[in-house]
Amino acid sequence: MSRFQLPHLSLLEHEAIHILREAAAQCERVALLFSGGKDSIVLVRLAQKAFHPARPPFPLLHVDTGHNFPETLAFRDRLAATTGLRLIVRQVAETIAAGRAHEEKGPNPSRNALQTVTLLDAINELRLDACLGGARRDEEKARAKERIFSHRDEFGHWDPRRQRPEPWQLLNGRKAPGEHFRVFPLSNWTELDVWHYIARERLEVPAIYFAHSREVIARRGMLLACSPHVTPLDGETVSTRTVRCRTIGDMTCTGCVESHAASIDDIVREITAARTSERGGRADDQRSDTAMEDRKAAGYF
Amino acid sequence: MQSPDLLRLATAGSVDDGKSTLIGRLLHDSRAILDDQLATLERVTRQRGEEGLNLALLTDGLRAEREQGITIDVAHRYFATPRRRFIIADTPGHAQYTRNMVTGASTANVALILVDARQGVVEQTRRHAFIASLLRIPHLFLCVNKMDLVGWSEARFTEIVGDFTAFTTRLELPDVKFIPISALHGDNVATASAHLPWYGGGPLLYNLETLYIASDTNHVDPRLPIQGVIRPNGDAHHDFRGLSGRIAGGVFRIGDEVVALPSGLTSRITRILGPEGELTEAFSTMSVVVTLADDLDVSRGDLLAKPGNRPLVTQDLEAMVCWFADEPLDPSRPLLVRHTTRETKAVVKAVRYRFDINTLHRDPGAPTIRCNDIARLQLRVAQPLLADPYHRNRATGSFLLIEPFTGATLAAGMLV
Structure with missing residues (x-):
């Protein structure tokens, strides 16, 4: 590599910082969608760097489904405290109580689709014109097609057939009133890049990313963590296994993987050798072939 | 160990030239397709009543694309070898090719254009090569695919090289390589092929891994x-x-x-x-x-x-513009220009000519500029731009034209 070339992880870092600064400059009211997962943790670190030595000029917004791992919520509060960033939390339970969304029928209902309503309500209430998200194009085939500044109409909908061309590094944040953008600074990062960056920056992550002993239920090829929201159905049994979470979402849809990875380096080694994809363990993606596109079109993260 | 760097490649080709197969091959051979993705691919291929593996389903991620069996929008794919990380911008070959190729290829280090060895250089090949030269993509690989179907013929390969070169002498393409492959069988993609003893240029992946890209970026003019x-x-x-x-x-x-x-x-x-x-x-x-x-x-x-090395400070622009919007250019309507970090009002002073991408002829009498047209415009902007000619600097020589009320991106421009 010559003197004026950057290693790829640095290049991705410079690109993400550029995107964060453009979002802050072009949009008036911005929030960083914080889930407590690894991607949003990396996004917070990049935001800190983008505006250093000042503080990032936007708050964190968390949509709490009520089905989060308790470890994720504890981590979220700790991160908000240590970074000094304002944390705004909106509850799916309140959306349900207000009659704006209805719990799914059947045992162990998922609130995955419901949180879109809470998110769009929060965007309206806070009059946000940009939400920063940690989604990556390598995660999923519909996301592979999405822009960095991704336009949402007045209903919060994404229209994949009418996306704005995004040539060079020119990001267009103009919109009509009532519309907003989802901005994805990690678009070009892979799962492995995220972990390499966590290692390089020595970032703390929720404990459930590391191997631990847990009661799980095997369901539809996944190992779901046993909890008040996931209980054994007829014919299912609870077993104790050594597992970790590869992605963090709701307890109802995040499959654990059997693993002995006890450190970030172990995780990097495990993913380098992995033969299954990151979202292979997500029930929310497996509902249909275009599950992600359909949810995104409706305004999902 | 030295950290790997990053190469951005844009793929283009016409229908049925095996582009999806080639990308699938690159992803597969670099282990970027994982077991559950492969299983999903097999299942969905079967559901569609097709046989084997439809590798196009890897990149055709949208419902409408899968339903219609066509690629509508640029897809980004990622793979890595120990030497390099790669970002593929896979640009559809037929519908909206100008718009999609400009979107996908504007930041590429290398454009990878496929031709079918039986068909040779076709109209689409010429269009893609022209857009690659317009965008000043520093390197171009012409991959002659389906060599197995022409009996691995060196004569046929040489003929296609000659046809392509005859056309591209009229374009500015600084670095062109020709690579014979069979994407379906994996010949000369990741590994050398015993069928091509007459070819000494190394497999495609080797060429991608070793391509010298340090000089692709401007390190001369501080901006x-x-x-x-x-x-x-x-x-x-x-x-x-x-x-x-x-x-x-x-x-x-x-x-x-x-x-x-x-x-x-x-x-x-x-x-x-x-x-x-x-x-x-x-x-x-x-x-x-x-x-x-x-x-x-x-x-x-x-x-x-730097005081001794300044960009142009100008309100009058001459530019080549790719028109993206469904509605044609209306020179009487106000526009916005977004250039580097500056956004300012603009008006079209003159449509110099429309460029005929097939014949490379200039058509000064063209009445309207429509979606996917390329035209030379004279523009006047409210605040001066701090700009360089595009051929000198892609970052300070490029801009967007934006509709002021909807915010829609109407066109991409390159300063002459």
Whole structure:
């Protein structure tokens, strides 16, 4: 590599910082969608760097489904405290109580689709014109097609057939009133890049990313963590296994993987050798072939 | 071990030339397709009543694409070898090819254009080569695919090379390589092929891994478009006033004398802050914050350069424009220009000509500029742009045309 070339992880870092600064400059009211997962943790670190030595000029917004791992919520509060960033939390339970969304029928209902309503309500209430998200194009085939500044109409909908061309590094944040953008600074990062960056920056992550002993239920090829929201159905049994979470979402849809990875380096080694994809363990993606596109079109993260 | 760098490649080709198969092959051979994705692919291929593996379903991620069996939009794919990380922008070959190829290929180091060895160079090949030259993509690989179907014939390969070269002598393509492959069978993609003893240029992947890209970026003309001013609250950084931006050309060092444009005031760089801390120098594509010795009036949209190496400061633009919008260009309507970090009003002064991408002829009498047309325009902007010709610098020579009310991106432009 010559003197004026950057290693790829640095290049991705410079690109993400550029995107964060453009979002802050072009949009008036911005929030960083914080889930407590690894991607949003990396996004917070990049935001800190983008505006250093000042503080990032936007708050964190968390949509709490009520089905989060308790470890994720504890981590979220700790991160908000240590970074000094304002944390705004909106509850799916309140959306349900207000009659704006209805719990799914059947045992162990998922609130995955419901949180879109809470998110769009929060965007309206806070009059946000940009939400920063940690989604990556390598995660999923519909996301592979999405822009960095991704336009949402007045209903919060994404229209994949009418996306704005995004040539060079020119990001267009103009919109009509009532519309907003989802901005994805990690678009070009892979799962492995995220972990390499966590290692390089020595970032703390929720404990459930590391191997631990847990009661799980095997369901539809996944190992779901046993909890008040996931209980054994007829014919299912609870077993104790050594597992970790590869992605963090709701307890109802995040499959654990059997693993002995006890450190970030172990995780990097495990993913380098992995033969299954990151979202292979997500029930929310497996509902249909275009599950992600359909949810995104409706305004999902 | 040295850290791998990053190569951006854009693929283009016409229908049925095996582009999806080639991408599937690259992803598969570099282990970027995982078991559950492969299983899903097999299942969905079967559901569709097709046999084997439909590798196009890897990149055709949208419902409408899968339903219609066509690629509508650019897809991004990622794979890595021990030497390099790769980002593939897979651009559809037929519908909206100009719009999609400009979107996908504008930042590419290399354009990979496929031809079917039986068909040879076709109209689409010429269009893609022209767009690659218009965008000044530094390297172009012409992959002659389906060599197995022409009996691995060196004569046929040489003929296609000759046809392509005859056409491209009229274009500006600084570095062209020709690579015979069979994507379906994996010949000369990741590994050399016993069927091609007459070919000595190395497999495609080897060429991608070893392509020299350090000189693709401008390291000559120092340009820093200002994204914002960073002024922390609190006593710890009481006097701190930093200018943030991503370097769009050249190198900046501590102590350098710089000129702020458009004001023309000069100062010296006192600090450079990068994502990993204080720096003594920073170069193109790095995101930095710089502080200056003097408190100049500099804000978003301005630009730092060197007193002896300045960009053009101009309100009158001559540009090649790719029109993206469904509605044709209406020269009487006001527009916005977004150029580096500056956005300003613009009007079309003249449509010089429409470029016929098939014949390479200029058509000065063209009445309207429509979606996917390429035209040369004269524009006038409200605030001066701090710009370089596109051939000198892709970052300071490119712009968007935007509809002021809807915010829609109407066109991409390159300054002549």
